[in-house]
Amino acid sequence: MKVPAKMSVKAIPALLVLLVVGLGTTDAGWVKQTKLGDRFFQRPARTLRIERPALRRGPRYAPDRVLVRFKPDVADAYAEGLLRSYGFSAVRKIPRIGVYSVRTSPGSSVAETLAMLRRNGDIELARPDYRTRLADTPNDPFFTRYQYNLRNRGGVLDIPQGIQLQTTAGADIKASPAWDVAKGNPETVIAILDSGVDMTHPELAAKVVSAGRDFANDDDDATDDHWHGTHVAGIAAADTDNSEGIAGVAWNCKILPVKVTGADGTGFYSWIIDGIIWAADQGADVINLSLGGDFDDPFLEDACKYAFERGVVLVASAGNDAGSVLYPAAYDSYVLAVAATDYNDEPADFSNSGPQVDVAAPGIYIMGPVPQWSVEEANLPYGFASGTSQAAPHVAGLAALILSLKPELKPADVMKIICYTADDVNKSTWPGRDDIVGYGRINMERALAPYILK
Amino acid sequence: MRQRSGGAWRLVSLGIALVLAAAHAPAAESKVKTLMAGLNFEYFSRTLVWDGDTGSARLQATLVSARTDFGFGKGLTLSLSAGLSLTDFEGLAFGTLPITLEYDASPIKGLVLGAELEALLLKSGDFEIKADGRFVSSFGMSKTWPLEGFAVEGQAKGRSNWMEASAGPRLAYLLSSAFVPYLEVNARWFRADFRMEETLEDLHGLETKRINGDLSFSVALGGDARVSDRLTIKAKAGFIPYAGGVDALASVGLLYKF
Numbered sequence A: 001m002k003v004p005a006k007m008s009v010k011a012i013p014a015l016l017v018l019l020v021v022g023l024g025t026t027d028a029g030w031v032k033q034t035k036l037g038d039r040f041f042q043r044p045a046r047t048l049r050i051e052r053p054a055l056r057r058g059p060r061y062a063p064d065r066v067l068v069r070f071k072p073d074v075a076d077a078y079a080e081g082l083l084r085s086y087g088f089s090a091v092r093k094i095p096r097i098g099v100y101s102v103r104t105s106p107g108s109s110v111a112e113t114l115a116m117l118r119r120n121g122d123i124e125l126a127r128p129d130y131r132t133r134l135a136d137t138p139n140d141p142f143f144t145r146y147q148y149n150l151r152n153r154g155g156v157l158d159i160p161q162g163i164q165l166q167t168t169a170g171a172d173i174k175a176s177p178a179w180d181v182a183k184g185n186p187e188t189v190i191a192i193l194d195s196g197v198d199m200t201h202p203e204l205a206a207k208v209v210s211a212g213r214d215f216a217n218d219d220d221d222a223t224d225d226h227w228h229g230t231h232v233a234g235i236a237a238a239d240t241d242n243s244e245g246i247a248g249v250a251w252n253c254k255i256l257p258v259k260v261t262g263a264d265g266t267g268f269y270s271w272i273i274d275g276i277i278w279a280a281d282q283g284a285d286v287i288n289l290s291l292g293g294d295f296d297d298p299f300l301e302d303a304c305k306y307a308f309e310r311g312v313v314l315v316a317s318a319g320n321d322a323g324s325v326l327y328p329a330a331y332d333s334y335v336l337a338v339a340a341t342d343y344n345d346e347p348a349d350f351s352n353s354g355p356q357v358d359v360a361a362p363g364i365y366i367m368g369p370v371p372q373w374s375v376e377e378a379n380l381p382y383g384f385a386s387g388t389s390q391a392a393p394h395v396a397g398l399a400a401l402i403l404s405l406k407p408e409l410k411p412a413d414v415m416k417i418i419c420y421t422a423d424d425v426n427k428s429t430w431p432g433r434d435d436i437v438g439y440g441r442i443n444m445e446r447a448l449a450p451y452i453l454k
Numbered sequence B: 001m002r003q004r005s006g007g008a009w010r011l012v013s014l015g016i017a018l019v020l021a022a023a024h025a026p027a028a029e030s031k032v033k034t035l036m037a038g039l040n041f042e043y044f045s046r047t048l049v050w051d052g053d054t055g056s057a058r059l060q061a062t063l064v065s066a067r068t069d070f071g072f073g074k075g076l077t078l079s080l081s082a083g084l085s086l087t088d089f090e091g092l093a094f095g096t097l098p099i100t101l102e103y104d105a106s107p108i109k110g111l112v113l114g115a116e117l118e119a120l121l122l123k124s125g126d127f128e129i130k131a132d133g134r135f136v137s138s139f140g141m142s143k144t145w146p147l148e149g150f151a152v153e154g155q156a157k158g159r160s161n162w163m164e165a166s167a168g169p170r171l172a173y174l175l176s177s178a179f180v181p182y183l184e185v186n187a188r189w190f191r192a193d194f195r196m197e198e199t200l201e202d203l204h205g206l207e208t209k210r211i212n213g214d215l216s217f218s219v220a221l222g223g224d225a226r227v228s229d230r231l232t233i234k235a236k237a238g239f240i241p242y243a244g245g246v247d248a249l250a251s252v253g254l255l256y257k258f
Helices: A076-085 A110-118 A139-146 A175-179 A228-237 A268-283 A298-309 A386-406 A411-418 A442-449 B002-027
Strands: A061-070 A092-093 A099-103 A123-130 A153-159 A161-169 A187-193 A253-261 A286-289 A315-317 A335-341 A357-362 A368-369 A384-387 A451-453 B032-046 B058-073 B077-088 B101-103 B108-123 B127-140 B143-146 B154-173 B179-200 B203-226 B232-244 B243-255
Touching: A061 A110, A076 A092, A076 A099, A076 B203, A110 A123, A139 B232, A161 B127, A175 A442, A187 A228, A187 A268, A187 A386, A228 A253, A228 A368, A228 A384, A228 A386, A253 A268, A268 A286, A286 A386, A298 A315, A315 A386, A315 A411, A335 A386, A357 A386, A368 A386, A386 A442, A411 B154, A411 B203, B032 B179, B032 B203, B032 B232, B058 B108, B058 B127, B058 B243, B077 B127, B108 B154, B179 B232, B203 B243
Parallel strands: A187 A253, A187 A286, A286 A315, A315 A335, A335 A357, A451 B101
Antiparallel strands: A061 A099, A061 A123, A092 A099, A153 A161, A368 A384, B032 B058, B032 B243, B058 B077, B077 B108, B108 B127, B127 B154, B143 B154, B154 B179, B179 B203, B203 B232, B232 B243
16 A cells, blocks of 8 residues: 555645656666556457547538628728629628628529629628537636646636736647547557556546556556656546546546656656556557656667557657756657647746657646645645646647547657647747757647648 | 559540440441530539448539430430539548548549430330430549648648449420420439548558449439420439438530531
8 A cells, every 4th residue: 555644735725836846767777577467458459449520510601691801992882782783682791800791692502602702803702601619618617717738818827826927828739629529539548657646536536447557666556656647647638527627638538557656756767668568568559758867778768669669659758957858758769759838838948958859738837636645635636737747748648639539540650740730839939840849839639620621 | 653544544445435436436327317416514413421431421523525426216325425524522521641631622623434325115105215324434633732731841632533323214205396305213323432642741641532332313304405407405403312401413415416
């Protein structure tokens, strides 16, 4: 039993404010014998149920209405007279932008009406009245209030303990529109290789597929005795739309807890190697590694290669030292290295950089669950934390959503999709891929929603 | 490249077949009683469920073709046509490509070849019943779209082919020598494929959507109107019902009798 006594945390407000220093590791690797824990389930990786968006969502525009704008020199009276001369039964002007909404003549299709209008030299633009739909918004109470990382509407982010941050609208990973397309397949599993997971946390209890494996204590109970792993797991795939707490990136995907650090937040390469191989063998689809070490190690690289070749997407944090990219994030061929940005899409000053950085994700004041034992009874088990550790699970969640939608994709393809659909947030200073944010801050909508061929 | 060669070969083969058929016509001059040639315009829509899809998408085709009708007497007519097609695949989604693509572009151009055979089955008073069979095939031209807004350069390249075979009875009322209205009921078999290739730098995807034989029925009203001794207008309009709606078809042709 590893759950420690309740932490004595004085004056913890309703929400913990935690600043991550990052999980350090040492190079003094030691070998110990491990045994495989119970498998949570067995399934061939290629026989997953396919979740696809509805391919047909009805007409794309109003069947009896078009929008028209005249050239600036055309008088309103003339414009309205002209529209009525076409036989349109209703003409309504939207004055602020000089656009007319007109009902098409009976018997005329939208395409015919547009073709007719576009032949008129006085008309600048004629367009269908396209349908819109509400973006999927979860009912988790902290989503709107604190999770700028998923949907940033601008304004002041008011964090307990008197921290107020001016945020920029749109500096987020575009989660809301992406959830219209995919919320994740419950058979898609994200392994969280970290300090463990609080498996009784309301945000995670229904999401963990098994008690996991603890390589730090060599047992089959990956309960979190630190806090880091619980926070990371929640960012990636907290129980969402459950009227409680926060939203996770991958609503419906599951979590496999794998404990590879001790209660002090440090571990050994051997534990990580064991954890990667174990998670891959258990059928994990994505492995998140919000940790790293300074030393290149061929055994660690081999473990990453092993998982990669078994169809697992590996995501790792670049590190928080404003230095070089840590390992295993630096294994460019097998691992996506994730840097951190903030609520204004600015790169975080602590985020490690280098040619191995692939993408960035929000990593400053990110809200996530913390172990229930770590907070006093009156407080809610959630906290804010900063670091590339918080950035990486956003990317792991996106990888899980991509695989939920297209399980036939290879890890290399998923990595490329995530990279090539990113927003180049620092293009004014470093256009194109750079060593600070890689291809840019991830954009879930572009990675998941259909591209419309015009 | 091989695909393109294959498509071109099929097109050339059909072209040769058409030319040979036309070349044989003079040889069978003694059998050809009437010869008419002209232009034909045709439109049809089909609401289809592509293989592997859960929802339907609407295909609309507009054809403009040159047409020659060979009348062999006793109500037997062979019609051959060749021309251009514009096919719209609005709403068709390519969901297994790395980045899902949804088609909302302008129609794809293609070459169309067709043959139609009409034979008299029964004549009674002012009514006659004919059997009508028709085959049309469209060979789409390749089209490329740039993929914009990504961190790297990209493009999508698409190409589509379709064919339709239809057959059924035609009940005509011999109203006068100048105008013959008719009612036609056809079974229509449709096959199509759309090959879409996606490239984003070193990320490649290829998806081919197929419909291997969609069967539906159409009902159409038409009429052949003799405008003069040599000019005839042939027009037809109808619908193709399916669960939840109807598709439309229409055609009009102007033929000159030699």
